[in-house]
Amino acid sequence: MIDLRGITQIYQGPKGPVEALRGIDLKIGAGEVFGIIGRSGAGKSSLVRVINLLNRPTAGEVIVAGRDLTKLGDAELRQARREIGMVFQHFNLLSSRTVFDNAALPLELAGMTKDAIKKRIDPLLELVGLDHLADRYPSQISGGQKQRVGIARALASNPKVLLSDEATSALDPETTRSILDLLRKVNNELGVTVVLITHQMQVVKQIADRVAVIEAGRIVEMGRVIDVFTRPEQGITKSLIDEIVPQELPAGVLDRVRKLSDMARGQGVTGRLLRLSYAGDQAYQPILSRLIRDYQLDLSILHGQVDEIQNQTFGSLAVFASGDAGRLNAAVAELREQGVQVQEVELEG
Numbered sequence: 149m150i151d152l153r154g155i156t157q158i159y160q161g162p163k164g165p166v167e168a169l170r171g172i173d174l175k176i177g178a179g180e181v182f183g184i185i186g187r188s189g190a191g192k193s194s195l196v197r198v199i200n201l202l203n204r205p206t207a208g209e210v211i212v213a214g215r216d217l218t219k220l221g222d223a224e225l226r227q228a229r230r231e232i233g234m235v236f237q238h239f240n241l242l243s244s245r246t247v248f249d250n251a252a253l254p255l256e257l258a259g260m261t262k263d264a265i266k267k268r269i270d271p272l273l274e275l276v277g278l279d280h281l282a283d284r285y286p287s288q289i290s291g292g293q294k295q296r297v298g299i300a301r302a303l304a305s306n307p308k309v310l311l312s313d314e315a316t317s318a319l320d321p322e323t324t325r326s327i328l329d330l331l332r333k334v335n336n337e338l339g340v341t342v343v344l345i346t347h348q349m350q351v352v353k354q355i356a357d358r359v360a361v362i363e364a365g366r367i368v369e370m371g372r373v374i375d376v377f378t379r380p381e382q383g384i385t386k387s388l389i390d391e392i393v394p395q396e397l398p399a400g401v402l403d404r405v406r407k408l409s410d411m412a413r414g415q416g417v418t419g420r421l422l423r424l425s426y427a428g429d430q431a432y433q434p435i436l437s438r439l440i441r442d443y444q445l446d447l448s449i450l451h452g453q454v455d456e457i458q459n460q461t462f463g464s465l466a467v468f469a470s471g472d473a474g475r476l477n478a479a480v481a482e483l484r485e486q487g488v489q490v491q492e493v494e495l496e497g
């Protein structure tokens with residue numbers, strides 16, 4: 149549905165050129181919910197605005213639904229843009245227009261008749277849960293409701309793609325969840341491809357099928373969300389995940405682990421601090437009991453968390469394992485063979 153090829157974006161800033169996007173290649177399939185995540189200044193907004201050519205890239209091709217938007221004339225581009233809806237962090241509603249009239253704006257601008265507009269907007273307001281508030285003004289509704297208007301307006305022209313530019317960043321966690329649920333529903337019921345940019349892994353985790361991590365204008369990591377969560381490769385990805393699945397153990401716990409390690413050494417056995425993570429059907433208990441039973445290891449559980457991503461279980465566990473060095477190595481090898489990610493945490497320092 150979306151195919152970005154060799155996208156470069158250079159802005160002329162006051163202190164010279166700023167290279168916001170440095171050769172982005174990205175394919176997003178029809179019907180996907182795709183997350184683009186990065187820290188402030190990474191280039192997320194620049195990238196999402198390239199998709200509807202609100203930003204014309206300095207170089208590269210922007211192919212949406214089979215057409216290269218960079219090659220279209222003004223009239224054709226206006227037409228093509230109707231297939232790409234967009235929602236914004238600050239909603240961008242007109243305060244002098246009602247909920248209905250805000251949602252209807254793109255259709256009015258396109259010259260649609262009043263009757264046709266009503267036929268289109270009434271069911272959309274119902275879809276976003278605002279049919280009872282159609283006559284209210286933006287000042288009379290909550291932030292979450294404003295974003296629902298923004299979503300209805302973005303869907304008014306029956307687009308194939310919905311772009312979300314930090315749509316939930318101004319909302320509290322509960323409202324964020326309900327807006328993300330709504331975007332999922334839009335994706336499921338209308339088949340609209342959703343591309344959302346965010347700086348929060350929680351958003352990606354709740355809704356996206358795949359994610360691209362962007363840093364300094366480049367995609368540094370990309371994959372299915374469950375895979376990126378279980379096997380993050382880049383430092384930036386790890387630190388973004390760390391915000392919802394803490395990777396660092398508290399200093400007090402590490403102190404305890406060092407004592408356990410000293411004790412193990414005193415008893416002539418090896419001790420290692422391991423971080424295990426897994427996705428899917430494996431569960432903690434069989435993993436742990438196997439380590440104890442088959443490899444005669446002693447285990448201390450330091451930290452554990454189980455979560456769900458796209459209906460798949462995702463677990464992470466920190467354990468201190470001690471025992472015979474050879475058996476410990478064999479246990480780690482078997483865990484890896486079974487698809488458990490095993491990361492050794494250094495205890496020195």
Ligand SMILES: Nc1ncnc2c1ncn2[C@@H]1O[C@H](COP(=O)(O)OP(=O)(O)OP(=O)(O)O)[C@@H](O)[C@H]1O
Nearest residue numbers: 159160161166168187188189190191192193194195
């Ligand atoms: N119009 C502009 N003129 C000059 N530089 C710009 C312009 N827009 C963005 N930039 C610069 O391009 C880089 C990428 O900005 P962009 O807004 O795309 O990042 P972002 O990841 O969306 O960040 P944020 O989450 O803070 O909005 C930044 O260094 C920014 O300062």
